[in-house]
Amino acid sequence: MTSSLSLPSLNTTLLTFQPKTKPRIKLNVSFHKCCSSSEQQQPHSKKKTLTTENDKGVKPAGFLTKQGITHKAFAQFLRERHKAMKVLQDEIFNRFANIMELASGYELMGLQRNVQHRLDYMEWAPGARYCSLIGDFNGWSPTEDSAREGHFGHDDYGYWSIYLEDKLREGEKPDEYYFQQYNYVDDYDKGDSGITMEEIFKKMDEYWEPGEDRYINSRFEGPAKLYEKMFGPNGPETEEELGDIPDAETRYKAYKEKHKDDPPSNLPPCDVIDTGKVYDIFDVITDPAWKKKFRDKKPPFPYWLEMRKGRKAWLKKYIPAIPHGSKYRVYFNTPSGPLERVPAWATYVLPDVGGKQSCAVHWEPPPESAYKWRNLRPKVPTALRIYECHVGISGSEPKISSFNEFTLKVLPHVKQAGYNVIQLMGVIEHKDYFTVGYRVTNLFAVSSRYGTPDDFKHLVDEAHGLGLLVLLDLVHSYSAADEMVGLSLFDGSNDCYFHTGKRGVHKFWGTRMFKYGDIDVLQYLLSNLKWWVSEYQIDGYQFHSLSSMMYTHNGFASFTGDLDEYCNQYVDKDALIYLILANEMLHYLHPNIITIAEDATHYPGLCEPTSAGGLGFDYYVNLSISEMWLWFLENVPDNEWSMNKIVNTLVSSSQSGDKMLTFVENHNQSISGGRSFAEILFGEAKENSSDSIEVLRRGSSLHNMIKLITFSISGRAYLNFMGNEFGHPERVEFPMAGNNFSFSLANRHWDLLMDEGIHNCLFSFDKDMMVLDESQRIVSRGPPNVHHVNDANMVISYIRGPLLFIFNFHPVSSYENYSVGVDEAGEYQVFLNTDEIKYGGQGHLQREKYIRRTFSKRVDGLRNCVEVMLPSRSAQDVLAAAAAAAMPSGCLTLKISVENLYSFSCHQM
Known part of the structure; x- marks a missing residue:
């Protein structure tokens, strides 16, 4: 069973589909976001909302028949998932125009600057009955900036809204007009010319018709007149009194009947066009003279621009309601009592100096200080060479390194090493440093410790300026359980973001599990995905630990690959639908986005397109390869390694190899209580000790060979954890109580690259491996043709594209003239050889033997044969790096040989 199944088609129109019914206007006296349609749609309009062009002919389980798979339970599960997706789509469209609007919650939620000299704060806390914003700006008063249940500021969905007016400076008069706007970015614009509103209105006389400007002199008259027109002079004052609002057509007919005897108006005559379709009812100007008059008009844009003054004018008149850098929290009165929380949508969070509750920080630097982007996103390469890193441990000193230190010191190293992507872990705010960053507390905030x-x-x-893409290791599979800084029991009376009871807690880690079927939780998580891409120009994500979210047992169960395990009662259908929505939204937002799935259960269809019934990821992480190498190194003697097991693990799990991300070591080996491979291979061996020579020879040989065969045999992406490219000799251990909060192992020994020893040799090989892929595109090639696997000789040979690879894993036996089959006749040139001195080898293969000519002999089922010398691993020495031999001119195709692996380049005959 693999994760490469082609799954049936699901609806993929959630991103762009607009409801076909004409939106009904729903009076929302609590200032909640506008709805695109109401609950009062006619029955046939609901059907239209769910039916789209792409839905025609969709058969959710059709691929099973095409693939010859007859698994009724899984086919039925796919149909049910498809149906649940459409039901969710209908619910979403009752409140949002499309998925992109749903994913833009950060544009309204949290603390936002309004153009009308104020800040707007919105928070979701359905279980609270009182909300206020407290902080440095108001002396931490819970009553000054507040909203309470049943009044303006709280709506049916549990959203609270608070408006904070900028403070008027002494001696200044408030703006006379409620629509006065400010450009908070530009210091100088037409709005700073000193022209008064009266002068602007006078200039607008040439545009306004008599009567059209009657509401512009009062900030309340316009809304009041409109409200009175709809409901009369003594209209309802609460939502209960308001009741149900009739549809647009009924209201219009009632209005026409009521005003049929009114005297002529000086406003343009309008009428209604109704073709019989619900969404075709609209007002139009019917008088030809008025039509011509409006067509001839030129809107007074120059005057309207005068209405928006610049930042200079705003600062002269107002003091910001919340100055940049102010600390704040949200205060709730709940049935359980009062409590304070860090806002869920906070974009910057600082821990309290006394170690108490953290505070959000209002981040609104002035334009002259705000960061200005200089570089565009690089193009996405055909093959990803990912450098996984943790900013905090990226320095040599025993401390937490910063973003700036990482930028200055590590980014140039990554570029020099030949990688084209960095993947950052632990960047999003988390309370406890020792959790590596996986127990996230504030999903919209970068970690303040960096x-x-x-x-x-x-x-x-x-x-981006160095040509490197930037991915985030994202945790949407669970969240921190800390109530003081995270989302757990956020509103005090219920887990609005998480499941309640046992399902709401991870069975082994104690973290909280999101309620993916809730639209407001979807808005939070999807908006979070869009936020990092839009605000920080992130190029993609690795979704961490999907197994935790896709199953109610959190992935802690035995998996045999039977399809029953992917459709039983333990599968969380809501989580799967969320992942589909996430991938659709991200790829629509940014077509070149990269999404990677980390799933240990090989869920079917991870990387199949959502239109084919898959989850829509671009790559999936293959965890079994690294586990195999770790098992061999720690448990199996060298001479008992199974070549067939190695090949089967590397190849059999890559039937959709163009979607697989492979690695020898990621952070798991060196952070999650394990050791780096170099620590296992070298132990306490010292380079200046004669007793350690054999240990170092074996270690460098296996280190290079394991990386090369993993890198070259399968997959379209390769990952390496920071420091392992030069064989970091120590594990990573974050400061915690168990080690007396020591930083001694929470760093990287970059100084090892300053010496021309074993670590420099390993780095030279890793770098040349990246160069080889850059020039010959190994990783982007199709699947390999593994034509020679010999357990007795411990030799593996395969062809990938035009490249030939030969490995001799035998710890003792060397072969002078080992025959392997090749397709093309000609002269072959060794290009990469792990036995070279500069890679830590002994240089047994002399330069005059780097060229080999084929002869006609059928070997390994191929029509030609080449004989090569394969030194064993035991013939190695550790010397200073030697100069690399230049690649000969005239090489048309390239093959590779690595110490006990050869790679050759063929000169055409």
């Missing part, structure tokens, strides 16, 4: 939001923007921008 620097400011602008520091992180600088890091991403510099990476």
Whole structure:
């Protein structure tokens, strides 16, 4: 069973589909976001909402028949998932125009600057009955900036809204007009010319018709007149009194009947066009003279621009309601009592100096200080060479490194090493440093321990300038259980973001599990995905630990690959639908986005397109390869390694190899209580000790060979954890109580690259491996043709594209003239050889033997044969790096040989 199944088609129109019914206007006296349609749609309009062009002919389980798979339970599960997706779509469209609007919650939620000299704060806390914003700006008063249940500021969905007016400076008069706007970015614009509103209105006389400007002199008259027209002079004052609002057509007919005897108006005559379709009812100007008059008019844009004054004018008149850098929290009165929380949508969070509750920080630097982007996103390469890193441990000193230090020191190293992507873990705010960053508390905030939001923007921008893509290791599979800084029991009376009871808690980690079927939770998570891409120009995500979210047992169960395991009662259908929505939204937002699935259960269809019934990821992480190498190194003697097991693990799990991300080591080996491969291979061996020579020879040989065969045999992406490219000799251990909060193992020994020893040799090989892929595109090639696997000789040979690879894993036996089959006749040139001295080898293969000519002999089922010398691993020495031999001119195709692996380039005959 693999994760490469082609799954049936699901609806993929959630991103762009607009409801066909004409939106009904729903009076929302609590200032909640506008709805695109109401609950009062006619029955046939609901059907139209769910039916789209792409839905025609969709058969959710059709691929099973095409693939010859007859698994009724899984086919039925796919149909049910498809149906649940459409039901969710209908619910979403009752409140939002499309998925992109749903995913833009950060544009309204949290603390936002309004153009009308104020800040707007919105929070979701359905279980609270009182809400206020407290902080430095109001002396931490829970009554000054507040909203309470049953009044303006709280709506049916549990959203609270608070408006904070900028403070008027002494001696200044408030703006006379409620629609006065300010451009908070530009210091100088037409709005700073000193022209008064009266002069502007006078100039607008040439545009306004008599009567059209009657509401512009009062900020309340317009809304009041409109409200009175709809409901009369003594209209309802609460939502209960308001009751149900009739549909647009009924209201219009009632209005026409009521005003049929009114005297002639000086406003343009309008009428209604109704073709019989619900969405075709609209007002039009019917008088030809008025039509011509409006067509001839030129809107007074120059005058309207005068209405928006610049930042200079705003600062002269007002003091910001919340100055940049102010600390704040949200205060709730709940049935359980009062409590304070860090706002869920906070974009910057600082821990309290006394170690108490953290505070959000209002991040609104002035334009002259705000970060300005300089570099565009690089193009996505055909093959990803990913450098996984953790900013905090990226320095040599025993401390937490910063974004700026990482930008200055690590980014140039990544570029020099030949990688084209960095993947950052632990960037999103988390309370406890020892959790590596996986117990996230504030999903919209960069971790303050590394620097400011602008520091992180600088890091991403510099990476892009070096041609490096930037991915985030994202945790949407669970969240921190800390109630003081995270989302757990956020509103005090219920887990609005998480499941209640046992399902709401991870069975082994104690973290909280999101309620993916809730639209407001979907808005939070999807908006979070869009936020990092839009605000920080992130190029993609690795979705961490999907197994935790896709199953109610959190992935802690035995998996045999039977399809029953992917459709039983333990599968969380809501989580799967969320992942589909996430991938659709991200790929619509940014077509070149990269999404990677980390799933240990090989869920079917991870990387199949959502239109074919898959989850829509671009790559999936293959965890079994690294586990195999770790098992061999720690449990199996060298001479008992099974070549067939190695090949089967590397190849059999890559039937959709163009979607697989492979690695020898990621953070798991060196962070999650394990050891790096170099620590296992070298142990306490010292380079200046004669007793350690054999240990170092074996270690460098296996280190290089394991990386090369993993890198070259399958997959379209390769990952390496920071420091392992040069064989980092120590594990990673974050400061915690168990080690007396020591930083001694929470760093990287970059100084090892300053010496021309074993670590420099390993780095030279890793770098040349990246160069080889850059020039010959190994990783982007199709699947390999493994034509020679010999357990007795411990030799593996395969062809990938025009490249030939030969490995001799035998710890003792060397072969002078080992025959392997090749397709093309000609002269072959060794290009990469792990036995070279500069890679830590002994140089047994002399330069005069780097060229081999084929002869006609059928070997390994191929029509030609080449004989090569394969030294064993035991013949190695550790010397200073030697100069690399230049690649001969005239090489048309390239093959590779690595110490005990050969790669050759063929000169055409």
